Amino acid sequence: MQKAVINLETLSCPSCLQKIENALKGLEGIKQESIEVLFNSSRVRVNFDADITTIEAIEKAIEDLGYPVIKSRVKSA
Numbered sequence: 511m512q513k514a515v516i517n518l519e520t521l522s523c524p525s526c527l528q529k530i531e532n533a534l535k536g537l538e539g540i541k542q543e544s545i546e547v548l549f550n551s552s553r554v555r556v557n558f559d560a561d562i563t564t565i566e567a568i569e570k571a572i573e574d575l576g577y578p579v580i581k582s583r584v585k586s587a
């Protein structure tokens with residue numbers, strides 16, 4: 511299991527949280543209960559199985575919604 515912290519450009523509305531959360535829930539390999547979208551710091555925390563999905567796929571899912579990713583950090587959980 512890998513732990514990712516993804517920094518986004520500033521989130522402008524609380525409904526953004528729901529959109530990001532729902533997009534990540536739709537990806538395989540993500541531990542559903544680990545998804546945490548932090549509005550005030552514009553960060554996403556998530557645990558994922560690197561054998562099933564990649565940080566690039568997670569970033570793409572977020573960016574496809576129109577939320578640019580500034581940087582990501584991944585470490586073993």
